[in-house]
Amino acid sequence: MxxxxxxxxxxxxxxxxxxxxxxxxxxxxxxxxxxxxxxxxxxxxxxxxxxxxGANWSPMPLGATDERVRRWEKTTFDRLWEMAPSGLVKRLPSRMFSETDEILSSLWWKDLVRDFRLLSDSEIPTPYKVGITFNTVCVNxxxxxxxxxxxxxxxxxxxxxxxxxxxxxxxxxxxxxxxxxxxxxxxxxxxxxxxxxxxFPIRGQSIIVESNNLQEFISARSGANLSEHVTSIIPRPGLIQTNTALLNGTYQIGNWDTSLDMFGCERDI
Ligand SMILES: Cc1cc2nc3c(=O)[nH]c(=O)nc-3n(C[C@H](O)[C@H](O)[C@H](O)COP(=O)(O)OP(=O)(O)OC[C@H]3O[C@@H](n4cnc5c(N)ncnc54)[C@H](O)[C@@H]3O)c2cc1C
Incomplete structure (x- = not known):
């Protein structure tokens, strides 16, 4: 028809x-x-x-318990991975470090990303206890x-x-x-x-920087709670805005404030 x-x-x-x-x-x-x-x-x-x-593909906790979320995440990841040749999506080597081993019980997504493995002790900088590496995707x-x-x-x-x-x-x-x-x-x-x-909101504060050298997603978590004090670097693809990376250091659950807080940013990083 x-x-x-x-x-x-x-x-x-x-x-x-x-x-x-x-x-x-x-x-x-x-x-x-x-x-x-x-x-x-x-x-x-x-x-x-x-x-x-960011925006990179990072796992959301709900995937551990909700089959629908796992399906959506997989479909999204696979589709974005295939889109890399368009230049709109970047395949991104990643490392995540954590001061606690809580992260090990939340790896429902390890077969969804590419080349996942646990880092050995010699690959994990002080003061972190656990480290993982994998390839993910991100967009600008x-x-x-x-x-x-x-x-x-x-x-x-x-x-x-x-x-x-x-x-x-x-x-x-x-x-x-x-x-x-x-x-x-x-x-x-x-x-x-x-x-x-x-x-509910989660307040983030980010800085966009220009850099050729930042080519890897790195995130480091400190504190007992998985979501506390997450510092991350997210390099992004760019056909117009080339070589930019986003630096994040704030993750404040329940905070509605959208104004810039230089001191809050410093405290969290
Ligand atoms: C600092 C920071 C870093 C982040 N990093 C990442 C990351 O690395 N990876 C990732 O996946 N996610 C990341 N996120 C989360 C991500 O930004 C959101 O999950 C995503 O943007 C949500 O998309 P959405 O389309 O659901 O909603 P939104 O992008 O919030 O869009 C909502 C739309 O609805 C419109 N709207 C809302 N209310 C009304 C209204 N009353 N009338 C008319 N229009 C309305 C808005 O104008 C907007 O167009 C980050 C968020 C922050 C704050």
Whole structure:
């Protein structure tokens, strides 16, 4: 059946982060249904905020207990790994060090990444107790999200910048037979009609540096809790922004503050 003779389904996606854009892309490439896609969001690809995260593939704890998360993580990892020749994704040698051996009980993902192995004592610097190495993938968020936007616009997707307080505000875009996807992430906490109070922020502070020499993801954890005091270096691919790396040293659960705190950064690193 030609796309002209197929019925068109309105698809409204709230949120233009990596999740909203990926959903839009998959829907736009669907060969069975023709979606008329509108993306509505407060922040758009290319905005300053889209620079600020890593972004490498790192395992999330939920994968240990939730089969769905494991499936999503594997699909994402394999797809990104295959995308490396495009230049949008970088294959990244990685080492992670930890002061406690808690990390050893959370390795549900070791067969998902490439070339995983435990480091020997001689390969682990003081004061760390455990070390692992593997190959993962990372993207440059600013370039990756901008690429999504141009791919989507070339497929007829409409972008609309709008802050939405309630799902009712976008109902008229969805119509009677359309679909609405909520991909607002933390925004869902206050979005009327969703109000997901299980969501909470984790505050990170990052610095982007230019360097040819940083070619490896390194992360070091100190403290008893796995998520405390994680310092990391994430080199990123770049077709436009070449040779950049993100330095992270802050991981504050429950902190909503988005302003820069030079002293807080120093304390955590
Ligand atoms: C410092 C830092 C480092 C990180 N490093 C990594 C990393 O290395 N690897 C990794 O995988 N993840 C990393 N993350 C996490 C990663 O950034 C998020 O998991 C990811 O961006 C979430 O994507 P998303 O599409 O779900 O949501 P978001 O990127 O938050 O996008 C949400 C979208 O919804 C829109 N929106 C929200 N509320 C409303 C509203 N009411 N009305 C209209 N629009 C709304 C926003 O404008 C935005 O467009 C890091 C995060 C931080 C802060």
């Amino acid at each position: 030609s796309s002209a003779s197929k019925s068109h389904v309105p698809l409204v996606i709230l949120g233009a982060g990596v999740i909203g854009l990926t959903i839009a892309y998959l829907a736009a490439c669907d060969s069975d249904v023709v979606f008329d896609i509108t993306i509505i969001a407060r922040d758009m690809p290319g905005d300053w905020g889209s620079q600020a995260w 968020p600013w370039e990756y999200l901008s690429w999504f936007r141009s791919e989507l616009e070339s497929r007829g997707v409409t972008f609309r910048r709008q802050y939405v307080t309630s799902l009712d505000e976008v109902k008229h875009f969805v119509g009677k037979n359309g679909l609405l996807v909520n991909a607002t992430s933390l925004g869902s906490r206050s979005l009327i009609g969703v109000e997901d109070t299980a969501l």
